[in-house]
Amino acid sequence: MQKAADIQEAAAGLSAEERADLVVFLLDSLGDKNHELGDEEAMRRKKELDSGAVTEMSEAEFWKACGRG
Secondary structure: OOOHHHHHHHHHOOOHHHHHHHHHHHHHHOOHHHHOOOHHHHHHHHHHHHHOOOOOOOHHHHHHHOOOO
């Protein structure tokens, strides 16, 4: 089994799209509990949107920003 440093070195040689795919794979492998958003965080983000402190982005803009659109 490779050590994390070896895997990181190999990943550094991948294209941006391949690295993004790897990130998705790794996050998915952690399970759903690591992707949960609590009520407090959801309310904080809603207040940011409502106040204009941040702006929404479309799904297409999100995927483009992730290098997948």
